[in-house]
Amino acid sequence: MSEALVVLMVLLPLLLAGMLLLAPGGWRQRMGLSATLLSVAPLPPLLWSVWHSGVVEVALGGWQPPLGIALRADGLALLLLTLTALIALPLGLHAGPWFRAHATVGGRGGEWFWPLWLFLWSSLNLLFLAADLFNAYVGLELGGLAAVALVALGGGRDALQAALRYLLLALFASMLYLLGVALLYGAGGTLDLALLGGRLESGVASRAALVLITLGLSLKGALVPFHFWLPPAHATAPAPVSALLSALVVKAPLVLLLRIWFELFVPLGFGAAGEVLTLLGVVAILWGSLQALRQQRIKPLVAWSTVAQLGYLFLVFAIATGLAWSATLLHLTAHALAKAALFLAAGNIVLALGDDRLSSLRGASHGMPLTFFTVGLAGVSLMGLPPSGGFVAKWLLLQAALEQGRWLPVVAILAGSLLAAAYLFPLLRHALTGTLKPTGESAGRSLPLRLELPPLLLALLALLLGVLASWPLALLKPAMPVVLS
Amino acid sequence: MSEVLFIAALLLLLTILAGLWRVLRGPAPADRMLAVQLFGTSGVGILLLLAEAMDERALRDVALLFALLAVLGVVAFVRWRAGAAQ
Amino acid sequence: MSSALWFSLVGAALVAIALYGVFAEHHPLRRLIALNMMASGVFLVLIGLARQLPGRVPDPVPHAMVLTGIVVAVSATAFALALLRRLSRVQQEEG
Amino acid sequence: MISPVLLFDLLLGLSLLWLAWRTLAAHTLFEACVSFIVFGLLMALSWVRLDAPDVALAEAAVGAGLTGVLLLGALERAERARVEAAPGPWWRRGAGLSALLLFLLLAAALITLPPRPPLPLQEALPLAAAEHPVTAVLLDFRAWDTLLESAVLVLAVVAAWSLERSVSPPRPAPVCSEVLRSLVRLLLPFSILSAGYLLWRGGHAPGGAFQAGTVLAAAGILLLLSDLRRPFDLRRGYWPLALLSGLLLFIAVALGTLGYGGTALDYPPGGGAALVLLLELGLTVTIALAFIALFSSGRSRGDE
Numbered sequence: 007m008s009e010a011l012v013v014l015m016v017l018l019p020l021l022l023a024g025m026l027l028l029a030p031g032g033w034r035q036r037m038g039l040s041a042t043l044l045s046v047a048p049l050p051p052l053l054w055s056v057w058h059s060g061v062v063e064v065a066l067g068g069w070q071p072p073l074g075i076a077l078r079a080d081g082l083a084l085l086l087l088t089l090t091a092l093i094a095l096p097l098g099l100h101a102g103p104w105f106r107a108h109a110t111v112g113g114r115g116g117e118w119f120w121p122l123w124l125f126l127w128s129s130l131n132l133l134f135l136a137a138d139l140f141n142a143y144v145g146l147e148l149g150g151l152a153a154v155a156l157v158a159l160g161g162g163r164d165a166l167q168a169a170l171r172y173l174l175l176a177l178f179a180s181m182l183y184l185l186g187v188a189l190l191y192g193a194g195g196t197l198d199l200a201l202l203g204g205r206l207e208s209g210v211a212s213r214a215a216l217v218l219i220t221l222g223l224s225l226k227g228a229l230v231p232f233h234f235w236l237p238p239a240h241a242t243a244p245a246p247v248s249a250l251l252s253a254l255v256v257k258a259p260l261v262l263l264l265r266i267w268f269e270l271f272v273p274l275g276f277g278a279a280g281e282v283l284t285l286l287g288v289v290a291i292l293w294g295s296l297q298a299l300r301q302q303r304i305k306p307l308v309a310w311s312t313v314a315q316l317g318y319l320f321l322v323f324a325i326a327t328g329l330a331w332s333a334t335l336l337h338l339t340a341h342a343l344a345k346a347a348l349f350l351a352a353g354n355i356v357l358a359l360g361d362d363r364l365s366s367l368r369g370a371s372h373g374m375p376l377t378f379f380t381v382g383l384a385g386v387s388l389m390g391l392p393p394s395g396g397f398v399a400k401w402l403l404l405q406a407a408l409e410q411g412r413w414l415p416v417v418a419i420l421a422g423s424l425l426a427a428a429y430l431f432p433l434l435r436h437a438l439t440g441t442l443k444p445t446g447e448s449a450g451r452s453l454p455l456r457l458e459l460p461p462l463l464l465a466l467l468a469l470l471l472g473v474l475a476s477w478p479l480a481l482l483k484p485a486m487p488v489v490l491s
Numbered sequence: 492m493s494e495v496l497f498i499a500a501l502l503l504l505l506t507i508l509a510g511l512w513r514v515l516r517g518p519a520p521a522d523r524m525l526a527v528q529l530f531g532t533s534g535v536g537i538l539l540l541l542a543e544a545m546d547e548r549a550l551r552d553v554a555l556l557f558a559l560l561a562v563l564g565v566v567a568f569v570r571w572r573a574g575a576a577q
Numbered sequence: 578m579s580s581a582l583w584f585s586l587v588g589a590a591l592v593a594i595a596l597y598g599v600f601a602e603h604h605p606l607r608r609l610i611a612l613n614m615m616a617s618g619v620f621l622v623l624i625g626l627a628r629q630l631p632g633r634v635p636d637p638v639p640h641a642m643v644l645t646g647i648v649v650a651v652s653a654t655a656f657a658l659a660l661l662r663r664l665s666r667v668q669q670e671e672g
Numbered sequence: 673m674i675s676p677v678l679l680f681d682l683l684l685g686l687s688l689l690w691l692a693w694r695t696l697a698a699h700t701l702f703e704a705c706v707s708f709i710v711f712g713l714l715m716a717l718s719w720v721r722l723d724a725p726d727v728a729l730a731e732a733a734v735g736a737g738l739t740g741v742l743l744l745g746a747l748e749r750a751e752r753a754r755v756e757a758a759p760g761p762w763w764r765r766g767a768g769l770s771a772l773l774l775f776l777l778l779a780a781a782l783i784t785l786p787p788r789p790p791l792p793l794q795e796a797l798p799l800a801a802a803e804h805p806v807t808a809v810l811l812d813f814r815a816w817d818t819l820l821e822s823a824v825l826v827l828a829v830v831a832a833w834s835l836e837r838s839v840s841p842p843r844p845a846p847v848c849s850e851v852l853r854s855l856v857r858l859l860l861p862f863s864i865l866s867a868g869y870l871l872w873r874g875g876h877a878p879g880g881a882f883q884a885g886t887v888l889a890a891a892g893i894l895l896l897l898s899d900l901r902r903p904f905d906l907r908r909g910y911w912p913l914a915l916l917s918g919l920l921l922f923i924a925v926a927l928g929t930l931g932y933g934g935t936a937l938d939y940p941p942g943g944g945a946a947l948v949l950l951l952e953l954g955l956t957v958t959i960a961l962a963f964i965a966l967f968s969s970g971r972s973r974g975d976e
Contacts, residue, residue: 013926013936020823021923024916027830066816068938073796075816118834125827132820140642144820147649148827151656155831158660163671166664170605173657177612177650178599184646185592185619189781191639192626195788207786214781497676504683507714511687514706515694523706531736534713541720549725549878553716553732555866556887560737562859563890564709566852566897567741571748580681582782584722587685589778591692593771598696600767603758606701606743606750610708613739614692617715622782624722630790635723637805638791641814643727644806644882645821648959651734651742652828655966658746659832665753 008055008062012079014048015087015131023124031117035102038120042098045127046091056084060484063137071138072196078137081485082335085478086134086261089339092467093253093346094127096460100350101246103456107357108244118159119246126152126250133258139187140197142262143180146226150176153255156247157239168238175235179225179259186218190270199269208274216271216279219263224283226259229320230290233313237297240309245353248305252312252349253342260319260338264331268487272326280323287320288418295425304352304362307429308345311388314422315341318403321415325406328490332482333402339478340395340471344387347464351380354457367436376458378437383465385430387472390423395471496544503537524568531561581628588621609657616650681721688714701751709740725878726806729870733886738963741893745967801944803876810880811948815937819922822955825962826919832969833907856898863891871956875945881918881952885959892964906965915965918958922951 022041026034056062062079065071079087101123105116129149136142154176158169191197193212194205206212228236236256240248271277294314301307318341322334354377356362359370371378387394390401400419407415471478483491510533513526535554542550595618598611620643627639691711698704712735719728759767793805800808810818867884874880906915925947926936933940939947 009934010930010936013930017923017926017936020919021927024826024920024923027826027916028912065935066937067812067814068933068935069796069813073791073793073813075814118830121830122827122834125823125830128823140645140814141817141820144645144649144817144824147653148820148824151653151824151827151831154660155656155827155834158663158831158835163664163667166660166667170657170660170664173653173660174599174605174608174612177653177657178615181592181612181615181619185622185778188619188623188626188639189785191623191788192629192782192785193788195790197638205789209786210777210784211781211786214777217777494676497680501676501680501683504680504687504717507710508683508687511691511694511710514710515703520702520706523703527706527709530710530713534717534736537717538720541717545720545723547720547723547725550720550728552870552873552879553720553725553728556729556732556870556883557713557716557736559859559863559866559887560733560890562855563737563894564740564744566855566894567744569852570897571744580678580721583681583685584718585782586779587688587718589782590689590775592778593775594689594692594696596774597767597771600770601759601764602696604701604750604755605753606746607696607704610704610743611696613708614695614711617711617735620727621715621718622778624719624724624727625782626785627724628722629785629787634805636791637793637809638814640724640726640806641809641817643724644730644810645817647727647730647734648821648882649824651738652825652962652966654739655742655963656828656831658742658750659835659966659969661753662746662749663835665749668754669752 008052009064011048011052012062012064012077012135016128018048019045019124019128023121026121034117034120039098039102041124042094049087049091052079053084053088071198071201075141076137076198077135079135081481083134085481087131089342090130090254093342096463097246097249100457100460103454104246104353122152122155130254130258133262137199138197139199143184143187146180149258153251157243159244159247160242165242168242172235172239176226179222182218182222186215189215203269203273206274212274216276219266223259223263228256228313228316229286230293236313237306237309240312241305245350249346249349253346256316257338257342268489272489277326280326283320284324287317288414290314290317291418291422295422295429298429302364304355304364308348308352311429312345321403325410325412325415327406328486329402330406331486331490332479333399333406335482336475336478337399337403340387340399340468343464343468344384344396347380347461347468348384350461351377354453358453364432364436371437374453376462380461380465381433383469387468388430389426393472394469398472398475493544496540500537500540503533507533528561528565531557581625585622585625588618588625591618591621605661609654613650613654620646684714684717701747705743705747712736712739729878729883733883737890738886742967801939801948807874807880811951819926822919822922822958825958826916829915829962829965832966852898856894860891863887871952874952881955882959885956888960889963892960893967896968906961914957915961918954921954925951
């Protein structure tokens with residue numbers, strides 16, 4: 007039974023995407039939300055099953071690895087599937103009205119958003135569940151194409167240019183990844199991650215695979231200095247798409263990297279290479295924050311903040327302890343929720359004001375108090391203030407770094423929080439002070455509740471994660487890689 | 492026997508390389524495209540020789556596809572020229 | 578040196594040449610061609626690996642992987658070309 | 673003395689490298705495209721030398737046929753696209769250095785590669801739903817990959833459609849000569865025949881859905897390029913259903929087997945061969961229509 011649920015997590019969104027494509031354009035928008043709701047259906051029973059009876063493994067086609075492909079639903083996969091669903095539901099509520107409102111100011115893309123999003127969702131679920139390295143490659147390509155098409159829905163010259171650049175980069179990165187996988191297959195004779203762990207030996211081939219796979223996946227995960235494609239793509243995409251990209255799409259390759267790294271490369275004795283990744287993570291936190299501080303526009307600011315927050319996820323490679331691993335995934339979850347909320351709120355603001363300059367925010371909070379409340383709540387989690395999920399994650403990460411006597415990450419974590427406060431503060435300061443200066447036609451439009459509530463819900467979830475952090479941590483504990491536990 | 496076939500294939504490969512010079516030199520686009528067409532024919536020849544030499548029947552199917560799909564390139568080329576001329 | 582290893586090495590060199598192309602070219606179409614060439618190099622490495630098994634029959638798994646890879650590469654290339662056409666058109670409209 | 677076999681392989685490999693370099697260094701985009709088409713041709717020969725006839729068939733269809741058409745079809749627009757400034761000399765040097773390092777790393781890895789444990793194919797193949805090993809891997813052992821591959825194909829089409837601004841019918845091809853028309857009339861039956869042949873062969877010999885679908889796509893594109901048939905819009909009528917057939921059939925089979933035996937894509941005893949044939953048929957249609965749709969997208973009347 008639970009095996010069927012695992013397969014459905016991937017197949018259901020795919021099937022629904024196909025169904026939506028057969029429906030006429032207007033119907034797609036009307037049925038998009040129902041399709042989103044339906045895709046979540048297999049998750050609760052699966053969660054129940056894994057919580058009570060542990061990991062679910064599926065050998066597809068009845069062929070066990072090394073010949074067949076396996077899907078593995080462990081605690082880590084479940085946490086990410088749940089996170090995706092938690093973001094999908096408010097996003098589904100928000101996207102319909104947003105694209106409709108967007109269409110009234112000349113925007114387009116509403117009818118294509120839903121099928122593309124369902125394709126993307128299917129690929130994300132696949133990547134979280136994949137136990138086979140080549141299957142993960144197909145998942146990466148599926149997700150990459152869907153993400154690029156979603157960025158291109160922005161329609162303007164900047165969006166198309168960002169989309170094309172993103173696509174070329176994604177193809178390049180997947181080729182590096184595939185080359186690494188080819189070498190691993192050549193050395194181990196299987197594509198199954200768990201089996202490879204027992205078969206690989208330390209050698210030139212496995213070292214080369216380490217370099218190629220790490221490069222490929224950190225390009226897709228936008229680690230500094232491979233982050234250059236992210237701000238334009240995330241800033242020019244339609245708001246619901248930006249939320250998806252920053253919250254989930256950049257995280258999927260990172261999760262894959264974490265799995266491969268700690269299940270394959272660290273047992274081989276390549277752990278020391280993690281120092282480089284951690285150093286780059288520190289640079290990412292500082293550089294991303296400083297760039298965010300310099301932005302004069304709302305969406306680029308939020309996008310650069312993503313570059314900075316992604317840096318925290320790379321600290322675990324040198325601080326390789328179980329605590330750091332859990333804290334990293336908790337941070338990933340908290341950031342995803344808070345960033346989705348922030349991007350949706352930013353989209354609302356831009357829609358209402360018809361302008362995305364920070365200076366145009368002056369006094370805007372009077373028109374949409376809920377949206378600015380959301381910005382504040384999401385900011386609390388991004389800065390890492392109690393009682394938010396971001397706080398717990400950063401606190402645990404800090405503790406792990408201190409236990410290992412790693413001072414550089416400690417400094418970066420603390421500085422990152424201060425800088426986050428500095429770059430998020432202008433968003434609120436402008437809005438709360440002064441009176442609204444009407445600019446353009448759509449200025450000062452009031453927002454419907456269906457646009458304001460979903461981001462608020464997401465921000466509340468990010469906050470609540472701090473109080474309920476023991477749940478995800480309990481889910482993660484049994485899924486911890488052997489080298490860490 | 493297969494040695495002889497390989498030598499013949501080798502010679503055909505050399506004609507392709509000679510043709511490459513025309514592809515790279517041009518000067519007119521049509522020159523290049525014609526040279527590419529010549530390669531299609533040589534490619535079919537090489538494949539048929541290899542099919543015998545390596546004793547692999549499936550290679551004849553590859554030759555068949557080569558012959559069939561080489562047309563596509565020319566037609567696309569002619570259309571592109573026609574589009575550019577308009 | 579076996580011919581399988583030779584072609585694998587050629588594949589590796591192709592990947593390297595294409596990597597240079599991806600970085601040093603600036604026209605998206607040229608970059609796309611370089612990426613396709615890189616894919617060919619990776620496929621060559623894979624198929625070379627398929628032959629490095631004892632016995633006459635090559636390992637079919639890399640063959641299947643390459644066939645899947647080719648389909649994915651062509652799909653992505655075709656979409657990239659569509660995107661490039663659209664971008665060029667929008668550039669022309671906006672002057 | 674060097675054997676002719678070795679000489680052939682050496683020469684083939686070296687020409688691949690030289691051609692790759694010339695493609696990148698080509699002066700015009702057209703030159704680059706043409707060199708790349710020839711590159712595909714030589715790649716097909718290399719697959720043959722590596723005992724990979726399935727891949728050779730695919731490369732002959734794609735590299736030597738389809739990619740060329742796609743590239744040439746986009747050339748007119750691509751030449752007019754405004755691009756970013758060329759990278760500076762230091763950037764180029766850095767790129768060259770990293771390319772060299774990558775090559776050395778890969779070469780060292782490939783030369784020192786330890787022998788790997790073989791897959792348990794001998795025991796598994798007699799139980800598989802297809803006789804030919806590559807088809808067995810694609811549609812039985814690793815059918816899940818192939819399911820997702822059909823999703824990638826459909827997604828690429830959807831992505832290309834989502835770029836278009838208007839849903840206007842494709843623009844008719846410019847008037848073409850009688851020569852082309854008779855050529856196409858002559859070739860079409862052959863294409864359909866060879867597609868059927870390749871599909872049928874796939875069960876027990878190299879060939880299969882992908883190769884057959886590509887040949888059909890080539891035939892369709894030829895039809896579009898000549899003005900024999902009025903341009904048809906794949907977004908209307910029953911065409912989307914046909915385009916999706918491969919993906920939907922695959923999902924249906926996965927869900928059906930899930931309900932029947934509890935494991936997705938585990939074919940019931942005795943029914944495997946028939947199901948595989950069904951899946952291959954669906955895939956052929958999806959592949960053919962996807963490539964035709966991708967070729968013709970962006971050529972609508974409202975877009976050009």
